[in-house]
Amino acid sequence: MKKTVLDYLLKIRIPVTLFIILLTFAVTYFVAKPERDGIGYAPEQPIKFSHKLHAGNMNIDCKYCHTSVDKGRFASVPSADICMNCHSVARRDKEEIKKLVEYYEKNQPIPWKRVHKLGDFAYFNHSVHINKSIDCKNCHGDVARMEVISQVNSFTMGACLDCHRQAHSRLPELKDKIKKGPDNCNACHR
């Protein structure tokens, strides 16, 4: 039987093309997923604040700056006057501290770049997690070792539910303290 162009197209050219397209799509989808979810995002901040220095080396408690983390929905980015608690005397000669002082004295808020973000339709509550003894690390990673803060976990609904549904295997150290998290819509959406 004579091989026609049509045969070639149907049997080889089109399947191969389709396969390549699908493969590319699948590979890109999976490879790019963390990036799409924001993992590894570490924007340059207006002041080169080091969590490693403050939370790591100096071992300052997270709550010293993120004051409302155990009070309400928001952990809150500290206001400049919290920084000035120490920096009104400490390290006044450093370049970055000078920037801080300038913001503070001009009464300008510091425009920190947002690293972690949930959709506006999700009402995540920090205090509920913190007051159930769930450590910041579980979502935010080992901040105490980060020179520049970056996102380490994905903040998708899947990620939330993964932990909520299998709290005991995800957080074995809290096995006795917590039950599984709620997984109904109203837990986060309203």
Place this chain on the structure above:
Amino acid sequence: MSSNNNKFWLSLNNYEDKRSFRKIQKNEFLDGVTDDFNPEKLPEISRRKFLAISAATTAITAVACTDYRDKGEIVPYNKKPETTTIGIANYYSSTCTGCNNHCGILIKTREGRPIKVDGNPDHPVNKGKICAAGQASILNLYDPERLKHPSKNVGWKYQKESWENINKDIIAALDKAKSSNKEIAIISHTINSPSALKLLKEFKEKYPSTVFYPYEYYDNKNKIDAWKNCFGQNTLPAIKLENAKIIVSLDSDFLGNEGNFIENTAKFVSKRNTENLDDFNRLYVVEGGMSLTGLNADYRLRLSPNKQLEFILSLINELILEKKINYSIPSDFAELVKKYPLKQFVDKHKLNSKYVKHLVDDLEQNKGKSIVLAGDKLDYQSQIAVNMLNEIIGANSLYADTDVSLTNEINDFEILKSTNNLPEKTQFEWLINKLNNKKVAVVIHLDCNPVFHLSPDYGYERALKNAELVVTFTKEKTETSDISNYVLAINHDFESWGDFITRKGVYSLQQPVISPLYETRQKEAVLLDWLSGKPNEYKEDIYHKYIMSNWEVNIYPQFNSKAEFKPFWYAALHDGVVQIESNPQNIFVFNSNSLFDIKPKTSTESLSLLLTNNYTIGDGRFANNGWLQELPHPVTKVTWDNYAAISPETAKQLKLKNFCMIELSVGNRNVNLPIVIQPGMADNLICVELGYGRWQVGTVGMSVGVNAGIFIDKTGNKFISDVKIKKIHGNYKIATTQEHHALDDEFVKDMHKKRKIIKEATIEEYKKDKKILHHEHHPDISLVNRKKYTEMKWAMAIDLNKCTGCGACISACNVENNVPIVGKDQVLMGREMHWMRIDRYYSGTPEEPMASNQPMLCQHCDNAPCENVCPVVATNHSPDGLNQMAYNRCVGTRYCSNNCPYKVRRFNFYDFRDHFEKGYYYQDSLKLVQNPEVTVRSRGVMEKCTFCIQRIMEARQEAVKQNRKIKGTDVQTACQVACPASAIIFGDSNDKESEIYKQRHHDLSYYVLEELNIKPNVTYIARLRNIKSED
């Protein structure tokens, strides 16, 4: 010559058929066409390469410029205020000045912006409750059309001007008036702020030619005059409604919009407790229109207001002469009364004689425990007759003594009023005269709108042109500000300081909760600035300091407080109210000479007009508030309009149909109004609500309704006889949220009773048989597996004995849950977005209907029919019994709404904020009013009541913080907090100790459409009518 044979040619060469032309014809190109072409000279980029590069550039710029990973910024405070915690609300107590009741309020602020108002629970008068208008007044703060700066009339427009310059001009004008001894007229509403009164007194001292003209649009002058004459006191007592067993309302809408109706409602329903059947009160309403109070009547009689005097005299006749009540009335009066036998009156006006008999019997048997309330609109003579009647039935024991005797400060107001040495009724006539004779130099309008409010008979607008200077303090554009020389933009209540006397000894404080959003100032501060004479040295806290020093010197000493002034003041500000405990004994001595004023005329049967207060927009001051314009009228459920209400019988006689247009005329004035046929109205009477038809107002209130105030003459009477109506061409589109002529239709008549949507019983029936509502049993068969709720299960109970149908809950829900305003055109299409509505059903005949109210909201059914049909599972059930709605998931099929038997689901046909008046509610300032804990829904999603899930989650957060389980009592829904009658109970129905459990297992509890077996979680407590069993 035929054209077919024509030969066509291009050129002469062609015509001559030359060889050169043939070659051109044969070849594509001319010779040498490529001669100059040199590929070496071409750019090196090929077409393909160019396309590739441009595609890549586009891609790179697209990626690089948007920085798709960028998540914006978090901008924290620079110096965080100590009291603010991000995400946690702060509450400040203050005072509402939406009307003269001055209720104590509690303002909820988030990160410094007010987002919700509720009553102040510590306030002794309103006890944590406020009305629908008070709830919605927060929208006025963020109204994009608020005046943002003071301005000056420069002939053809209002031009922005600085406060300093304006104040300089005004001070100069005031000084000139002082030196030339010309009048300075200050026009205001009633002032009962001690500090403001002191300030005005000082103003008068500095400018002695000042004259004050206080007025109210919805006044009770007749009532006060009669009271003065009968008891020699200037203020009306509060009524101890909580002690009254029989309440007779004569055209008095004391539950709806007269007096302090919030306080009245709470007191009234305190005797509607199903646990205490022997202590149930009975409400008789005798009225012309159909009012909210009429909806709640046990017995209702229809009577035009002009016949009320005869009715009262007939009642006195019956009680004294027939029933021989032991009370001696003056002989002259007895002679008069003799002419009015009750039986004759009842026959003449075809009243229900059985009801009248019950009324008389009840008054006779409940001496000292019954009261007759006369409406503000009744004339002076009727008011005196009612005072007399109350004496006879011993109602004076229900006058609260604490409220009568005048406080020093109210006396100040009386003194202030008397500066013009004029009786209140004629004061404006004097003012107009003086204006016309050019004797008035400066007219100052203190946040009032007399051009809209005063009778057109005065010709105030014209007279104002004769004033040398007109200054208007106002928050937004009004009819008065539109013809002023200076318009001074003032602070909203939430930006102001103030102090008010709600009752004797009850001082309510007002404090700002946000700094002024615009270049506005507080009106008192401006007056102080004028008094100081130094406008360049103005300071923001000038009035704050003034109030404080006034309190320190004058008010604080009265309290005999052990605390120093500063701690006392801060404690007072914190609580919002302070009270002087005193126990004055006021004896009410009836002056029988007042009875000589009663000279009844025989009432006519002509068509007459009653102008009533509206339920939502006050005296027109809330006209630009969309939430209030869209709040359904408690009786007719009409939104965005006023109308001429008329009885079915009169409509038939005059051949009028619902919504047809009429021309209503009195004398030479007329207005065109749509007709609404209102069951239960007296015949030959037309009721029109006032406050509508503003012509100088913002976008929202513009051309809403018709101003019926033009019919008020100089006497201020709101009952007008001899009106003419003429049917004119055309129908009007009235946006009601409920069909209201269902009574005529045989098919739907009493549908709510047939389908057991409304279950009712009389007290006697219920006493005999406690299970009277539960004789029917529905088979408990279900196709689906029922989930067991063993832990927590949220549920609500609504006590229909208490619900009066006022609508405060709807207003509170709108504010709490970011419910959008859709506009009249959308309400007409049935697209209103209210999560809660109050269904009003009539039963009986259209002439004498009985009304039933029923708040309707998502019932959070255990077997919710909406959940089964959602193709994307956007609505489903939570483990704590809530029917949850995930907006993100919703694709807008509307199947759920179609399958909901209660019709409580609302679909966003538009992004209504954007859609209403070309994005009116999308403006920047209005973003601040949104509750940050509730999603702002956009086009294409379904929404409905969530049982205030944000409040449940907040309670849960607090419970986790305290390491305990959440309790049912931790949560109060917005409607529950707002309900002036406390008819709504919310909690955990699995908690056997809880109130909600008790209500759900109450003998009177029932579910609407129980037979569907969908297990709703909203329980209704059936209304008990306190009527005698033979009726």
